[in-house]
Amino acid sequence: MPFSSLGFSPALLPALMRAMEEQGYLAPTAIQSAAIPAILEGRDVLGSAQTGSGKTAAFSLPLLQQLVNAPAPAGRQHRPVRALILVPTRELAAQVGEAIVGFAKYLPQHMKVAVVFGGVSINPQMMNLRGGADIVVATPGRLLDLIDHNALTLTNTGTLVLDEADRLLDLGFGEELNRILALLPTKRQTLFFSATFPPAIEALASSLLRNPIRVEVAQVEQTAPDITQRAIEVDAPRRTQLLRHLVQTEKWERVLVFVATKHAAEIVADKLRKVDIEAEPFHGELSQGKRTQVLQDFKIKAVQVVVATDVAARGIDIAQMPVVVNYDLPRSATDYTHRIGRTGRAGDSGLAVSFVSAATEAHFRLIEKRQGIKVAREQVAGFEPVEVLPPNPADPAGTGGIKGKRPSKKDKLRAAQGQTVERARDD
Numbered sequence: 001m002p003f004s005s006l007g008f009s010p011a012l013l014p015a016l017m018r019a020m021e022e023q024g025y026l027a028p029t030a031i032q033s034a035a036i037p038a039i040l041e042g043r044d045v046l047g048s049a050q051t052g053s054g055k056t057a058a059f060s061l062p063l064l065q066q067l068v069n070a071p072a073p074a075g076r077q078h079r080p081v082r083a084l085i086l087v088p089t090r091e092l093a094a095q096v097g098e099a100i101v102g103f104a105k106y107l108p109q110h111m112k113v114a115v116v117f118g119g120v121s122i123n124p125q126m127m128n129l130r131g132g133a134d135i136v137v138a139t140p141g142r143l144l145d146l147i148d149h150n151a152l153t154l155t156n157t158g159t160l161v162l163d164e165a166d167r168l169l170d171l172g173f174g175e176e177l178n179r180i181l182a183l184l185p186t187k188r189q190t191l192f193f194s195a196t197f198p199p200a201i202e203a204l205a206s207s208l209l210r211n212p213i214r215v216e217v218a219q220v221e222q223t224a225p226d227i228t229q230r231a232i233e234v235d236a237p238r239r240t241q242l243l244r245h246l247v248q249t250e251k252w253e254r255v256l257v258f259v260a261t262k263h264a265a266e267i268v269a270d271k272l273r274k275v276d277i278e279a280e281p282f283h284g285e286l287s288q289g290k291r292t293q294v295l296q297d298f299k300i301k302a303v304q305v306v307v308a309t310d311v312a313a314r315g316i317d318i319a320q321m322p323v324v325v326n327y328d329l330p331r332s333a334t335d336y337t338h339r340i341g342r343t344g345r346a347g348d349s350g351l352a353v354s355f356v357s358a359a360t361e362a363h364f365r366l367i368e369k370r371q372g373i374k375v376a377r378e379q380v381a382g383f384e385p386v387e388v389l390p391p392n393p394a395d396p397a398g399t400g401g402i403k404g405k406r407p408s409k410k411d412k413l414r415a416a417q418g419q420t421v422e423r424a425r426d427d
Ligand code: AMP
Pocket: 023, 024, 025, 026, 027, 028, 029, 032, 050, 051, 052, 053, 054, 055, 056, 057, 314, 315, 316, 317
């Protein structure tokens, strides 16, 4: 089905099509075909959407049409926030904001999109909201801070999008979410997207949605993934050499390598290129043009290895991805699922390899526990690890800690993550 049959108004279709063509969208993805007509009709939507399904355009394109067709009251200097998109991470906020600005580029009216997230100074975000905004893309905590500073209100917000609702709850945003929901008008359209539907998500969805259309994109990998998981023990500083060795000896033709930071993506790709492996970094600081080029080259096998951060990798939708490597371990079990789900798609078999060092062993065990899996540890000849974990001064006997001082699981995850990032940078 072409974009032109999804119910967009003929007056806006050329502008939207032009923007999509610019981004290389020739035909709608499954979720776009299913969700766009329902959203345009004003229905609530419950979307079961994996990363890379094209859900951002699925909710943004109809949202833009609705906003253009119901313009903000004329003569008002201040733009009321008419649509709110809640996302779990700053990277996703930036990515969604950027995508919407791209889609809105040729519309007859300017749409102001404000992207707000924590971890950076609030002042520029407050300044930016001075004249209001039509669409706000936000992480929950910073949105509430801005509301507390009277930088915006949600009294005119007719559309709420919850993007990656499962991760919002995983990251502990439940309370913030409830506060935000209480500030929104009860009469509104709600679009709810989640990759997984554990009971807490089902409950949240049914409390928020009115007579929703359920949009599920059938994906073979959800039912019968054929992914071999391997865990290779290696000292952190030798990971790049091991990666090179595996790419060459195991004859991997196309590899997606996950690292923790943009910096690590640059460094690892650089080192691989120095040994004649076509490798490119892929992260949020690259221009859209560069990212498109890398993906294009990856698809046609002009690039063999893409070294990506988690969030940027969401944009990588390549049907046949035989090998995924966790160079740095993912932060959470959910991210592990997202990462390895990149391979073994559509009935193909896939391979997911995780590099584990003495410092990250405990973190990997937590991932295994949360996943309910056990992956045999391997060593590769010539790359046997020699590092041992320095004794923990709070726990010299290695018994797991003094009562009352035992680190929480979150502490352990943070510690392991911190070490991994450090090491990726030093590498
Ligand atoms: P999302 O699931 O929204 O994060 O999108 C995943 C990736 O698919 C992004 O890189 C989008 O630019 C791309 N994408 C979304 N819709 C389409 C489409 N109709 N055709 C081609 N690429 C698309």
